[in-house]
Amino acid sequence: MHELSIAMNIVEIAEEESKKAGATKVSEIELEIGTMSGIVIEALDFALDEAKKNSVLSNAKITINNIHAKARCIDCNHEFDIEELFTPCPKCNSFRNDIIQGKELKVKRLIAQ
Amino acid sequence: MCGTCGCGEDNTVRIQKPGESSDQHTHTHSHTHNHGDIEHSHDHIHDHSHSNPHSHDDLHSQQHSHSNGHTHEHSHNNEILIEQDILQKNNLLAERNRGYFEAKNIIALNLVSSPGSGKTSLLERSIKELGKEINFFVIEGDQQTMNDANRINEAGAPVVQVNTGNGCHLDSDMVNKAVKELDIKDNSVLVIENVGNLVCPSMFDLGESKRVVVISVTEGDDKPIKYPTMFASSDLCIINKTDLLPYVDFDIEKAKEYALQVNHHLEIIELSVKTGEGMDKWYDWIKKV
Numbered sequence: 001m002h003e004l005s006i007a008m009n010i011v012e013i014a015e016e017e018s019k020k021a022g023a024t025k026v027s028e029i030e031l032e033i034g035t036m037s038g039i040v041i042e043a044l045d046f047a048l049d050e051a052k053k054n055s056v057l058s059n060a061k062i063t064i065n066n067i068h069a070k071a072r073c074i075d076c077n078h079e080f081d082i083e084e085l086f087t088p089c090p091k092c093n094s095f096r097n098d099i100i101q102g103k104e105l106k107v108k109r110l111i112a113q
Numbered sequence: 114m115c116g117t118c119g120c121g122e123d124n125t126v127r128i129q130k131p132g133e134s135s136d137q138h139t140h141t142h143s144h145t146h147n148h149g150d151i152e153h154s155h156d157h158i159h160d161h162s163h164s165n166p167h168s169h170d171d172l173h174s175q176q177h178s179h180s181n182g183h184t185h186e187h188s189h190n191n192e193i194l195i196e197q198d199i200l201q202k203n204n205l206l207a208e209r210n211r212g213y214f215e216a217k218n219i220i221a222l223n224l225v226s227s228p229g230s231g232k233t234s235l236l237e238r239s240i241k242e243l244g245k246e247i248n249f250f251v252i253e254g255d256q257q258t259m260n261d262a263n264r265i266n267e268a269g270a271p272v273v274q275v276n277t278g279n280g281c282h283l284d285s286d287m288v289n290k291a292v293k294e295l296d297i298k299d300n301s302v303l304v305i306e307n308v309g310n311l312v313c314p315s316m317f318d319l320g321e322s323k324r325v326v327v328i329s330v331t332e333g334d335d336k337p338i339k340y341p342t343m344f345a346s347s348d349l350c351i352i353n354k355t356d357l358l359p360y361v362d363f364d365i366e367k368a369k370e371y372a373l374q375v376n377h378h379l380e381i382i383e384l385s386v387k388t389g390e391g392m393d394k395w396y397d398w399i400k401k402v
Contacts, residue, residue, distance in 0.1 A: 002281060002313035009199045021191050031199075038316045038342045074377075085341035086374040095374040105199045112191045 003039060006105070007047035011055045013107050018056045023112030026060045030109050034102035036069040036085060060110075069102020125278025128291050131259060131266040203317055207285035210292065210320025214303065219250075220402045221303045223321035225343060227336075228309030230329040231353040233261050234386045235395075236304055240268040243396055248301035252291045254283040254308045261306065271295060282313040285320055302399060311340040323402055329354040330361050334368035341375040349380045349398060356385040 014026050033039050041064060052058050071082045073089035074096040080089060082102070088095050198204060214221045224232050233253075240249050249270040253261040254277060262274035273291045275283060288305060297303055305321060307314040326347040328336050331354055337344045344350065350372050352365060369381050382398060384391030 002316055005282075005284070006199055006316075009202065012202070013195065013197055013199065017193055017195055021193055023191060027190065036342075038312075084338070085345045085376075086338050086371070088374075096377045107195045107197050107199060109192060109194045109196075112193055 003043040004047040004051065006039060007044060007051035010048065010107060011051045011057055014057050014060075014110055015055060017110060018112040021112045024056065025113045026056045026110050027113050028061045028063070028111040029057060029107065030063045030065065032065045032067055032104040032106050032108050034067045034069060034104035036082070036099055036102040037105045039105065041066060056112075065108070067102055067104045070100050071097040072100050073097045125276075126280065126287060127274075127276040127278070128287070128294060129259065129262075129274050129276070130294060131262050131272065131274070200316065200318075203285050206289055207318035207320040210285055210289055211322075213292070214320060214322065217297065217299045219297055219299070219301055219303050220323075220399070221305065221319070221321045222399075222402075223305050223307060223314075223319050223324045224327065225307045225311070225314050225324060225347070226309060226327035227311045227332065227340075230309075230327045230332065231386050232306050232309070232327050233264055235327065235351070235353065236270075236306065237264055237268040238386050238389070238392065239395070239399075240265065240270045242392065243399070244269055247399065248298050250295050250297045250301055250303045252283075252288060252295070252303070252305045254287070254306055256280070256308060271297075277308055281308060281310050282317050283307050283319060284317045288319045311336070311343050315343040315346050323348040325349045325351060327351045327353055328368070330357050330363040330365065332363070334362075334364045335371060337368065337372040337375050344372055344375045344379065347376065347379060349382065351395065352381065352383045353386055355383050355390065356388045 010029075010031065014029055018024070018026050033041060033044065044064070048062060052060065052062075069082045070079060071087065072079050073092060073094055075094040076089060076092040078089055078091040079100070080087075080091075082097075082099070085099075086095060089097060210221070224236070226232050236249075236251060243249070251265045251270050251272040253265060253272055253274045255261055255274070256277055256279070258276070259274050262272045265272040273294045275287050275291050277283065277287070283305065292303075295303075305319055324347045326343055326349070328350065330352065333339070337350075352368065355365070358365065365383065372379055372381060380398070382391060382394045384395055386392070
């Protein structure tokens with residue numbers, strides 16, 4: 001359900017940025033959402049459909065780049081893809097790792113008209 | 114924001130102290146939605162008077178843009194690189210809260226868990242037993258009712274209740290507003306009891322010093338890997354209701370192992386609010402934050 005708050009924030013950022021640029025519409029917007037960001041993409045899609053109504057984003061093409069998460073093992077320094085927050089290192093089996101990619105939650109760019 | 118369809122403003126959030134009548138600090142916005150239609154109709158009835166002379170600024174600026182002689186036949190595409198965190202607004206305000214807490218030497222704890230794990234009972238007992246040593250202040254987050262705030266009030270700590278209405282989590286703005294009602298003393302401990310939910314609150318920084326996740330042995334021992342985001346973002350995990358361990362299938366060692374797989378920095382304290390066993394470890398932890 002928090003995806004709706006996220007969708008509202010995206011619309012707000014688009015409204016602010018297009019206003020700054022003196023534009024009234026956004027034709028395209030690109031988002032970066034990591035697989036470990038805590039966002040369900042399908043839920044965000046659904047929330048955006050509602051949130052964008054009557055906004056600068058109402059007719060915008062929305063592109064979501066889903067960034068796959070990566071971690072670095074603290075014990076052996078190996079970098080690997082993770083599907084879950086508790087994925088062990090495939091090299092040394094340690095659970096002690098730091099996420100180095102995949103927590104992204106951002107508006108990357110937009111095209112204002 | 115209306116948590117159901119996304120339109121409107123924070124009309125459903127209510128911030129209130131025990132004993133206050135409900136209309137003292139809230140603006141009532143009656144709010145009609147037409148979900149079936151293409152156009153949304155918004156009827157906001159504001160109880161407070163509007164004396165803002167700039168309320169028509171938007172209209173003026175729109176008129177300006179049409180009177181500059183430009184025709185809009187050629188649309189100019191303007192690519193803007195933004196690279197902005199979607200939660201930036203929440204994060205910025207959270208940092209403001211954090212700065213305020215640090216300046217006043219306030220330890221702010223964000224207490225998160227699923228409903229029924231014993232957050233409020235933990236607080237009640239802590240206030241009663243440690244209240245002489247430490248000044249506790251509490252912000253209670255729930256969708257509805259003043260029940261928790263009333264319990265904390267009876268336990269003897271100043272408290273503000275935030276009712277989020279449809280909202281599933283507290284955000285830094287609600288905490289910012291609640292803090293203004295509380296008048297927190299320097300060198301005290303502020304406990305923010307979040308809405309009972311192991312998913313959504315994990316994404317929203319409130320400006321806390323530490324995040325404390327509570328689970329109880331009547332839940333599954335695989336909670337940490339079922340809801341890993343919350344455990345990954347917490348500093349301390351309290352396992353409550355240990356007095357019930359002989360009667361349930363909860364494997365406490367397994368739960369701890371799972372929790373540490375998700376977050377190897379996590380500290381873990383086992384306790385029973387009911388019997389008091391292990392509470393001293395929790396008190397020691399608060400004192401050394």
